[in-house]
Amino acid sequence: MIDSVLPDLGALVAVAETRSFRAAAALRGVSASSLSEAIRRLEAHVGVRLLNRTTRSVTPTEAGNQLLARLTPALGEIAGALDALNNFRDSPTGTLKLNVPTIAAQRILSPIINRFLAAHPGITLEISATDSFIDVLAAGFDAGIRYDESIERDMIAIPIGPRTQRFMAAAAPSYLAARGTPQHPRDLVNHACIRHRFASGVILSWEFERNGEVIKIAPKGPLIASTAELGVGAAIAGLGLIHTFEEYLSEALGRGDLVPVLSQWWQSFTGPRLYYPSRTHMPAPLRAFVDFIKSPGERALTP
Template identity: 50%
Template structure:
């Protein structure tokens, strides 16, 4: 019969195994776990030796699970998540919330949406630690060892619950420096952008951020080659290039607003700016740790307060 040390050791090995699958490799898993790649490799080999079966197929370019490894991961990922939630709840009492809140978010919310919310949450719950993983892929938050995720409009798992966080609606805006527009002229239709210098953003998946325009019932998609392409993590630098006159940029209106107000950028194709739903906080319907429940409560309170303020403003306009 295994002793307590064996059980603890096996849980550690399984956690490393799940991290390798989630990150797609030993080096990425080592960075997340703050271990050396050789240590991660040794622990996987130890787990495989204990079970007597291979769990991963290793090549020079990738790591993929065997059929046994895939089956094992499917069964243990929810159990590991429930164990983490139970441990975090055990660290909290009804009066004081303690433990770790770990969320996986898209970089789009890290500029001006999530930081003030996290700041208020940490002020309200000083015993909680917060870890934010920034990833533009839609990940399985349970397999990634996270309590929740934040994404825009992607298809979520059936057992996930989603609540709005931050602004209920946002817009994609286009802008360019006044000097650039004076020299090249302002586009009158989205298709005109095919003849302009354009600054494009690229996701970590290698796909370019789509340029979609809407006016009334009309939707237009354009795909200018982009003389300058910047990864989404460098969006602030891309905006800087636009301010320097390098071309037209399309991104979140709230990111461009300070420069539109200062006059460093001028709006482009304003009638075609597209409105869409804001970000969603999503989480499993099965596992909610005490820190996550407290975070959800704060997010809902802020949404209710925002709706109340908007309703009061509308009433004042009518009066």
């Protein structure tokens, strides 16, 4: 009996955790229809409804919640037992799923993951880049990368990538020749500013700091971009000033396409951290990645 229903039980847990057939299917790499069929098959086998389905949501029934309360820890133990077999291999195998901010995916992770995957050819790394704050564990990820202010206190967090970063302000020479160069952050209210909208819909204020004085500006301008590349391109074209991560501006500054503005007010902050739950049986791919990030050789390559 258990052999025939075990895959369907895994499907139930995935759908219940994500509250969505589509999201669960994306995480498991299968079709939503196959998960729906698995749940129907399981419900027919046990003779009770396990999930309530509407066009907008999927939630466990009372019977489903009782089953999940005992099933989730049991499946976790099975996964841990299988993962423990990695201790008998020269190199761990398996899939490591990370949820990371866009800046990390585009400008920070590439050299790190290239070295890691070269050292661990048995591991598959799956990276999802998003600037929205999510519960990474409920969404099926092993770990995430975020900045200090958005990491839950019950998580373990270790530095990854640059130990400090900063936001820069810049503009094209043509723009500054036409509109003048701001000498103080408050001057920006009289300038065209290129803003960024996050996937959550939030448009952050521009924050500057010097000698302990912090100034926040709510800029206005002709463009609100959803990607850094679009914003940088508009700044190079002379449409306005831009304020963003140094990593996005360094190449344009190096070429002279953009020039620095208000450099004495640029704000530095702690770099990103890899975070994951504290648990006794850490999946082997995650354990290998944590050990790699902590290794002296890797730290020596981090600015």
